[in-house]
Amino acid sequence: MKILRKEGDDIQLLCFPEENVAKGDYVLIHDVSSERSLIAQIIDVQYANIPGILEDLLRDGISENAVTGNDVDPFKVASQIEVLKDTRLLVAKIRGALDHGRLSHEVSWLPSRTHSQVMAMPIGFLTDTLGSHHTFELGSTCRSTIIRPDLTALDGRLNIVTGRKGTGKSHLSKLLVTSLVNEGAPVVVLDVNGEYVNLGNGSDGRQMHAFPKILSLIPGINLRFNLSQVGLGTLLGILVHALALPENSARVFTRIWHELEQENSLTMAALGSAIVNFGCHDSIKDALQARFNTLEDSGLFSDDPRVSIRLEEVFRNHQSGCALIVNMKNQHATMRRITVELLISKLTDLLSTQKLKALFLFAEEAHLYLRETYWDDIVTRMRHLGLFTTFVTNQPDTVQNSIYRQADNVFLFNFSNDHDLEVVSKVAKVDADTIKLIVRDLPPHRCLVVGDMVGNFPLVVNVKPLDVQTMGATRYFFQDQLAAT
């Protein structure tokens, strides 16, 4: 490989056919005279613009199939011509430098064109520095180098997993969830499709060692709260934000709540009869009654302390890590919103009172249940409380731009749509060109990892296969035919 051009952090390299490099690979540009090297990542592979190539291709193509013949080439010059025709132009981004063997961010110098050696860089050079405390196998590169990042790169961080449908987002999320649980971390998964519930089972149905740590919670069945656990603030939040209770009615509800609290009778039964008997305008009473019925029908509230969940106890009983899978499959949008409002409020409460040290939250398709005001809250307040969120979505424009800009780790699967690519290119950790050029060509189960998890050296990774019942695989009508092909 030879240096052709450098402009800013863009560098173009000429690559000859026998040199085996691909998009996402790293190259080391070693300036022999200064004993320094630039580390660059290939983000696009193009044909080199060789003088006369148009004429040459026209000559080949103009009579293709119409003229056949033989070449008598005693000097074998034709092979040189073939080499030239297949010479590639590598478009690369400079990611860092090596100064006398040490990683450096000083990349403002210009390597010599004549005295530089350009070579493929073993990826281990970069991944060896990723950490060693809580490593897990994320997958491998195209050159079969195993990538073992440290889970501490998710700790205290905001993460996004996004990509087109069927590219392997959920698969990666499950890998992250199980890896966190295996390392003793508490995890909550907001599971809209019920595809995480069998994470404890192997693909053949047998129970894995993580089985006892995977707790499936179904709202209204085994995810229920009593009113005193919930508190006025949370319930008002649900009424106003999830059930659109008007302000006047909310004020009346507050009065009712306080009265019941003073009487020490915060139960659903007492709340129901208090609404019926409270002296207020009929319209307010009707509004409160309707909302109460919805809450009651949801099954999320119970006066029986034996069936209401105590999250702090659940986490306390699983000190070696657990994943609470909140299965919201087949649930109405309102029910989902109530569930999430309740859950996040409760978790925030546990974190702020130090009953829970920290928590990893995985939110699949969060736009389906997360209200507007929560986005910023998750990035700022909750993060400081110890709630570290990973958003998983196939609709990147449903995640707010501020989330992309502040994300610490981004796992990007294939997108081919320009609009989607434009949205995800707002990620601050890497330039837009890298995302647009690499992500567009990613095959399924291969992702571009950007951020702290890969030491801010973007890596293309084949995600490790999981031996669990993933449940998220697309179900086909013509399954038999597909299997046969």
Next chain:
Amino acid sequence: MSRRTHQCVSASTMLEREPDNAFQQTQQTLSSFLQDDTLGIETLPESFVEFCQRSIKSTRGEFLYTDPLLTTTSSPRAELEEETSSLDLGEVDEHDIIPLTPKPSTKPVAAIDTSTIKLGELEDGSLCAIRGAIVLLENHRYRYIRYGPLVFSVSSFPTRDDFAQLGITPALNELNVECLLKRVRDTFERWLQVSINRTLRDAFVLLDGSLMAGTSGNSSRELERTLNAARQARNLIIAISKNTKLRIGDKPITNLLDTFKKPCLLDIDTQIVRQFSHSLRFLGRVFVGKLANSGFPFRIDVDRNAETEAILDGFHELIGTEIVDQGYPETLRIAHILSTFTATDVLAIQAFAASRFGIQLIPKTALRRSLFGPFGTGWESWH
């Protein structure tokens, strides 16, 4: 364009010294090429390959000053028309125009073209390359055989011995790179022409250029040999010039057919020969011809020994057999395309010379650009 490459070279003998053996072998080769669908093993005269190898071996380790502005400048064919160019020709009488009517035939059509290029300057001479192609139309199918690129060097101070191997004995005034490059090309081209004429029978053989030769030297002998070979095989040689410097007043002779749209011929042989016979040998009969409706007119030379009737029949059959889009035969067009050097070829050959013979490539700086940078007024400052 599907093709196979053969690197083997037969042990044929020197082209000039033992012509019969060399041609016999080439003839066999071409026969297999022309007759077999699978094509045979192609050969080059060993003398040619040895000449190239010997000449380039002497350049090992030398610097080759390459011209960064060199793009697709295959050396143009030098024509023998420079001495006098203006003809004294009266108005064209419509009765002199011979209309051409396409007449289908099964006769094969073969075309030959070659090209040379200077790849750069050596300390003492130039590094050059040559390539040639034969294209054959037979049974509505085009096939080709392409030779080269053959790389060789020409010294700035050549001796006659340098070229003896090719049977070239240059005159003293021809001992310069340009003349010798032309002689090498002529020799190579004549070898292709004779080879094809010894292989095909009852065919049209199309050449690029004219059938003129100087009054002295080998060139007319070589051309006569080609024509003799063609006559023996009852082939009709037709040479078509893309560029002619023959003019009437200030206009090219091809303008004579400007007002005629349909395929036609105009015989201008008598006037041409009368005016130039003192300095040139016209081995062909000279026409201006338009071979397609609204096509371009060209100067066309046909073997002088051929009878008029045979010539005219030949033209009727040629335009009824061959594609003559825009008035130029397809076989000749393909032969030209195949033999021309592109800039990619030049780069590849330079790289080949560097890797195989240890020649060190040094870009030749454009003087004006070096001196004046963006203020140079020459065209090279724009590149």
